[in-house]
Amino acid sequence: MALTSKERLLRTLRREPVDRVPISTYELNPLDTESWYYEQPSYRPLMEYFAEVTDILYMWSSGEEIFGDGETEEERWDENESTFRRFTLHTPKGPLTRVTRRDVNVNTNWLIEPLFKDVDDIDKYLSLPWEPKSVDMSGFHRAEERLGDRGIVLCDTADPICMVAGWFDFEPFMTITWEYRKKVRYLMDVLLERLLIELRYKLEHGAGPIWRIYGPEYVTQPYFPPEAFTELVVNYDRKITELIHEYGGYARIHSHGNVTQVLEQFIEMGGDATDPLEPPPQGDVDLAEVKKKYGDKLILFGNVELSFLEYWEADEIEKYVKKCIDDAGKGGGYVILPTAAPINAPLWDRTAENYRRMIETVLTYGKYD
Secondary structure (H helix, E strand, O other): OOOOHHHHHHHHHOOOOOOEOOEOOOOOOOOOOOOOHHHOHHHHHHHHHHHHHOOEEEEEOOOOOOOOOOOEEEEEEEEOOEEEEEEEEEEOOEEEEEEEEEEOOEOOOEEEEOOOOOOHHHHHHHOOOOOOOOOOOHHHHHHHHHHOOOEEEEEEEEOHHHHHHHHOOHHHHHHHHHHOHHHHHHHHHHHHHHHHHHHHHHHHOOOOOEEEEEOHHHHOOOOOOHHHHHHHHHHHHHHHHHHHHHOOOEEEEEOOOOOHHHHHHHHHOOOOEEEOOOOOOOOOOOHHHHHHHHOOOOEEEOOEOHHHHHHOOHHHHHHHHHHHHHHHOOOOOEEEOEOOOOOEOOOOHHHHHHHHHHHHHHHHHOEOO
């Protein structure tokens, strides 16, 4: 049974038989010509290889934060080998300002000054009027056109706790969320209402079939006590998954770190799949145990730690990937997936070699009878 990548991924989500374990390279999408990776010469040979042999989950997001209808300003300046950006959102109760830094040859934005500094900034945000707007769907339609049968679109959406966490520095986020829970919950209620309106618009315009919901990791242990996860994640994300299911989509719950204590709650809130299932020491996932306990309820993505690909020998990668296949491949419902993507340029030779060995191992040992 020879399947296209699109068929292989869709059948995996539907728990139907497939010919081999699917292979996703996460943010390293060889068909995304607007991505930072596509522009890097050191990544080009690897991306061309990915285009030939992997099952592409084309990540798409509308890329806009849910702000109110306030005036905004943006400033940009360069210092040494870094680019700084200052974003200002003017509200009736005063400005909210964020500063980020992006370094040359590094694919990430460093937060220098958060948008929210203290609890009063919540009131500034809430003082803004807000009206629903149409969403630019052109990127989604380009993704579908580029993909053909090479894969499916993976749509991104934050949840309310992710939005709040992203507007604070992490330590103030933890203390304010716990000490001012009533106010933070009210903000989250507002954000959920707005998020669901925009999500419905995207779904009505064909977005899907699979959605990555990110944010739960901010409330996992050791950051918050166990009871906080139901209050701040489950009660909100269940509404998101219900809407996705209403349109026939699949919800993949994204959470780094220690997740074994919340996998039952992923299921409770309607998750169909989860990623990236980090092994120790970055996480706490024993893949064989998770497959045994939850493999009939959750499609499993991941367990190949990026640091392994960056620092291990190729033979170690082959041995580890074979173990992942043995631990989770039986009966389907598992997708090989690195837990993240490199952010450095040029790409290290060892990392490129290990990506190739990971894929070659799946192609050799990940076939189903």
